[in-house]
Every structure is written in C-alpha cells, then in structure tokens.
Amino acid sequence: LVQVFFLLIIINCLIENNLTEYCGRFFLTRKICTGRPWAFTFFIMLGCMLMGAFMGGFTPVFLFWPILYDIFQTVGMKPYEKYPTIMMILVIIATLLGFPIPPFMGNGLALISNYKTVTSNMGQEIIINDAGYLAVGLTHAIICIVLIILFCKFVLRPDTSRLKSITPELLDRNPLPPMTFRQKLIGLSFAVFICILLIPSVAPSTTLGAYIKTNTYGISLGYTFLLCAIRIDKKPLLNFAQTMRRFSWGTYFLIGSAILLGNALTSDVTGISPFLNTILMPIFEKVPTSLFAIIIMLFTVALTNVCNSFVIGILLQPVIAAFCLATGTNSMPIVAMMILFVLSSAAITPAASPFAALMFGNKEWIKSGDAYKYSSMFVVIELVVVLLCSLPLATFLLS
Template sequence: MGPAAGSKKAVASDKGILPNDKMVYFHSLVGLAIMAIFWFMSPIEPITPVGMKVVGAFLGMVYLWSAVGSLWPSLIGLVLIAISGYAGQGALGFKAVFLNAFGADVVLLTLFSMILFGAIDEAGCTKYIARWLLTRKIINGRPYSFMAVVWFTCYVISALVTPITGLILMWPITLRIMDSLKIERSDKIWPYFFVGMFAVMTLGQPFFPFMGAQLIVVSAYGSMTGVPADLTPVPYVPYMAFNFIMTMLLLITYILVLKYILRPDVSKLKGVDADQLAKEQPLPAMVWPQKLMMLMIPLYLIMLLAPSFLDRSNPVVNILATLGPLGVTLIWVIFFTIIRYKGKEVLNFRDVAYKQFNWGIYFMIAAAVYGANALSNEATGVTGFLLNVLNPILGGQSEMGFVAIMFTVALILTNFANNAAMAVVLMPVILAFCGQMGLNPLPVAMGVTMMVFVAMLTPAASPHAGMMHGRKDIYSTGEIMRIGFPICIVSLIYYIFIGYPLAKMLF
C-alpha cells in the first residue's frame, strides 16, 4: 500500500468516529443513565430521597470507572452528590462537598506520596534495586532460586511504585535473559515464568496502605467506621505483614507446584550466571542523591511506624504522631526539593508530577472516599436497605460462610471491574453484617482489600492486566486463563482458610 492509500485511510478516520470511541460514548451513556434513573426513581425504603441520588451517583461512578476512566466520572459523581442536597442546600452545600472531598488528608496524601515515590523511580533507584536482586550468586545454576529472586524483585518494585512500572522495567530484562539462555516462546517454562511474574506483581501492589489504589479502600473503611482524623484507618504493621505473609505463602506454593507437580523443563535456566547478568545490565555507580533516596525508604517507614510502638510522651515521637503520614511525606518532599545536585533540585516537583502523577487515581480517591462516606451515612438509609435485602443470603451464614461469600464476590467482581471501586462497594455490606453478627469488621475488610487485587483474568481487571493481555508476544489469552485461573482459585482458598484467621490474629 502506497502513501496515497494511507492518506485516504487517515482522512476517512478523521471524518468518522472510531469503533473504540463509539464504545466510550456507549459506556458513558450507560453510566449517565444509571445516575439519571436513580435520580428520578421513587425512594425504595428505607433509602431516603437524597440517598437514592447518592446511590445513583456512586453506582454510575463505579460503572464509568471500570468502563471509561477515572477523571471525569469522579467529577460528575461529586457534582451530582453536591446538588442532591446531601451536604446542605444551595451554593454552600455544593461547595461543602468539594471542599470536604478534595480537602481530605487522604487526597493530599495521595498527591504527595505519588510525587515522593515517583521521584524514586525518576531517579533510577528501581533499576538499581532490580539489578542488585538479580545479581545475587544464589541464582547461579539454580533455576528455581533464579525464578524466586525474579518474582520477589517484581514484588518489591510493585510495592514501592506500581505494577505498571514493574512490568515496564522487568519485561525487557527478563526477555533479554530468556534470549541469552535460548529459552523460546514454545518452551513449557515460558508461560509459567511470565504469568507467575505478573501474579506476584498484582499480589504485591497493595503492600503499602498509604499509597496507590489500596489507599482508596483503606480510607473508605476509616471514613465509614468513623476513625478519628488523628489516627490511621488501619494499623500499618499488621496490614503490611498480612500482605507479605500471604503473598510469600502463595509464591512458595507456586514454586513447589512447579517443581514437584508440573515439573516443566528448566534445564536451560541452569545457565543463569549472576556475574554475566551484572555485565549485561551495566549501570553507572550510584550518585549521592540516589543513595539518599534509597536511605529515605526505610527512614520513611520508621517515621510512620514509630508512633505505633514508642511512647508518645517522647517529643520526637509526639511530633511524628502529630505529622502523621501526610506530614511525614511532606517533610521528605520539601527536603528533596531543597537539596540540589549539579545545579538542579533532587526532586523537581514539576517534572516528577508530569511523568509520575496519576490524575485518575487522585480524582477517584476524592470521589470514592467521599461517596463511600455518604453511602454509609444514616441520612441516606443505604445501610438499612442492604441489611434488609442481603439478610436472607448472609444473615443465616456462619462466620466462615460469610467470609467465603464476601471473598468470592470480591474475586469475581475485581476481574471485570475496577478493583478499588469494588472493595468500596462491598465495604458497607461488610460493616453492616459484621455489626449484626458481632464480628470485628477489620479482618474481613482487609481480606477483601487484598482479594480485589487478585485481578488478572481479563483486560478490564486492572490497567496492568490490560498491559499483560496486550503483550501477545509474551502471553496468550489461553495461557493466562490456564495458569491464572488456578492462581486465583488457590489465592481465594488461602485467604479464606489461612488469610482470615491470620488477619484476626494480626488485627
């Protein structure tokens, strides 16, 4: 086809609406229709008239978050809640919604934590972390040790930044290793290696409760349960321990199943050489700003966790408790903005924000947390409605039966819709029935929080799942389903029978 033909095709596309654009318009209309239907419907007792409008706005946002995007659906949802009269009538009520939604400390924490941890990636620190882990001599001639180190590296990078960053960084490295070892696409170990790599990334994503999409869920839980502003919504150490223990159990299980049951040929991986990898992945010596950022990571965690363990009568501990996660994050952002290297700020706020800041998550957190709080408010009557409707299904269940149903629903929904949004939707149900059954809601809520990140079976499961499904040179849909589906089922079983009892002990 010559240039002329290509030009005609481009002109035709300009004059028409592309198929993808048509689907966006279709889903947009469906989401807006959901909002409109609830706006004009007669109230379903015990939901109040205002409650119906809030429910419509929230459900419309959930649909649009999954099918279209995060930014404008969040804004229109907040607009509808604002004009519903939920926060008061007229201009004062309208302003109150946006002031409370975007003035919440969790929204500000999202902004500055994305900048701070984005700066770590911009400085190239994640590359040094990956190189250090992948050049340990324990991998020499040991195929399963090599795979374990690769997968653990994926876990660390996903937890520190995002799974998307992890995939962008790790795909080229691992593909180059596979090529050097003459491992081909047709080799049996190939799909197990790469699907396992993705699974660990998605399981590791919610490790830190104070950043990323998991912050939406954690903050919604805190908002619905009325956690005071000077306290964290969930205790950080038990939360991180919960994610780490469960992910490592699942990783060990995956390795054992591969080694002793499936037994793919891994003989080519015996050629892995840590020294050779170090030569093939050359990086310049770290400069002092990079070392300082690497040091910041453990110091940041210590500053966040110290008030949980040390006596607050100590002036330093008291200051850290006063600062909280938002204040500690701001201190580090200010520090790295002040110090300079070669005439430039170590943290160039504008550049890092341009490359690393995710506006979709920012607006979604504001809308999701405020909307979730509105749903659980007595003025809407939603909690009473959920109790009435779901009581025949969940009311007569045992504790483990209730947990199994909630975790299963979370797993199914997250593979077809936005993961954080699905957890927020389930949160009022968890709180209502845990209250009715006399259960501590925190272990159930945190189990659901982890389950909604076991998202890999469809492109709609998460942005990084969409990336995985799009790499047809690495993954086929059949391989993802054949390997990913058992991973999801085993994860569900583990979280029900191991994770929930563990969460009850930790929390």
C-alpha cells in the same frame, strides 16, 4: 489526596534517580540464582512484589518484562513456550500481590479510608492498623509466591533446563555504575520516611505516635521539601520541575475519583448500602463469623474478576461492617484481608484490573487461553492461602 500527591512525587524522584533500576538489578543478580531456575523465578517475583508495593504498580512490569525477553532469547527460549509464558504471567501476579500492600498510598489507602467513613456513618468508627495491615500483606504475598513457585515446579513442570546456564555475569552484562552518595541518601531517607509513617500504628499511645497521626500530610510535605532543599553537587535531591513533568496525573485523579466514588456508593442517600444489607443480612443472620469470612472471600474472588476490583471492594465493605456490628465481631481482620485479596486477585479476565489487561494485551508472548488458564490456577492458590493462612494471621494481628 494531599498525602497521595506528595507520595507520587517522591516515587517519581526514586524513578528519576534510577533507584528502580538498581532495585531490579539487585533481585536479578543474586548468586544463589546461578544454575537454579526456580530460585531465579523466586527473586524475580519477590522483586516485582516489593517494587509493585513501594515504587509504583506498573514499574516492575515495564522493568522486568524487557529483561526477561532478552534472557529468553539469549538461552534460546521462544514465545509461547511453557516457562516464558508462565514467567510473564507470574510478573503480573507478583505485582498484583504487592499493589495493595502499602496502607498509605494507592487503592489500598482509598479502601482503608473508605471503610473508616462507612463505619463512622454507622456510629462506630473503625480505623485499620497500618502496621498490622502491612505485616499481613507482606506475609500473604510471600507465602503465595512460595506456593505458586512450588506448584509450577512440581505440578506444571515447564522445561527450565536451558535456564541452568544463567550466570550473574549474563544477567549483569550491562552493569550499572556504583550507587552515588546522592542515590544512597535518597534511598535511605525514603526507608526512614516509610518507617515514620508506621509509627502511629506501632506506638499509637505515645506522644510521637499521636503527633505523627495528626500530621501525616505535613510529614509528606516536609519530606518532599527536604528533598528539594538538600543539595549535593549543587543539585537538589528532588528537582521539582523535572519530577513534575512525569507526574502520574492519571494515577492521582484515578485515586481521587476512587475515594469520591467510595463515599458516594456507600452513602445512605444512594441507597446501595441499605439495598445490599436488606438483601444479604437475612442470609448471613445466623451464619458463624468464620463461615461469613469464607463466604466474603469467595464473593470477592468471583466478583473482582468480572467487575472493577476497587468498586467490588467498596460495595462489600458495608456488608462486612453491618454483619460485624450486628454480631459484635471485630471487622478489622475480615475487611483488611478483603481489601488485600480483592485488589491482588484481579487477574483472571482483562476487565478485572489494568494489570490483567496488560497481561492479556501481551500477545507476543502470552496466548489468551494460557492467560486464562494459568492466572485462574494462581488465583485459586491465593484463595487457599487466604483461607488457611492469611485470614487467621489477620485475626491474630488485627484483633
């Protein structure tokens, strides 16, 4: 929770200094998008995924939706037309794909930490490799984005002819001023900070890796202190008082309660884990590991869209741990992929996630029937990618 607290402060610093605006504008104004509607779609989705991963879950939605409203009105596209409807939904889908990727913040961190506790209680502590998890998450998201766009272009085939008039000048008609040295320094230091957090996963046996692993909280605190201490034009890079005024207390307490809830749900005292193991282990007893992984992913996508995705992730972890412990299988690839998938596929119903609720709540541009129809199609594509590409990749990188 200490690490999450300072990471949320750092993300607020990025927002305060308008770095999210520059990131969004970067993805919008690529010259390759000129006259190419599907290249434009790809860069919007890529921007949503990366910003959802590293700049806060809802940031890309609130940034890109208003921009898209303006673009559609400019080219003469109206609400409920096929392409605008699909594009609004794709913003949510791409953001969800990015949301669980960082292993050092958010619900991804909460589920990774919870699995460490679950396996520790079973007598064999397993720590998911952060760098491997991050690589699998990014690869999975990019493959999903590419395949979803190909599906939209060649199967759904919405009319995109009016978007061929889009030019970089149209997208950049309210240009941002050049980035200041202050903004560049904050952005560069944030990238270095993320790389430092990944060193223990890349080089765990080195002295530096071991030191960072035992001092992760201190590094987050130290980076925040440096941002407050370094002054440019007599102003700190991070104005602590101003940043704390917009601190996401709701997000912080949600993550904190999620971690505590995970500990409670997986504790033997509550009886939930023993109950699930008693019911499910006889079913899985003679099932091959590959088939078990497929069944878990099917359970994941079915349950996460009717219940809270985080809770489903917590409840499936003891089942995975018990099966893999009994069969001597490495559980890391299966549980890592389950964490990524349970959080990224929660889009089919309003109850699945706050992102899905936001999508279904956008009645001005998205009909409920279209939200159910298209989100179901896109989640099925995600499932296919998980089974054919991402799970084998996780097995290779995390074994």
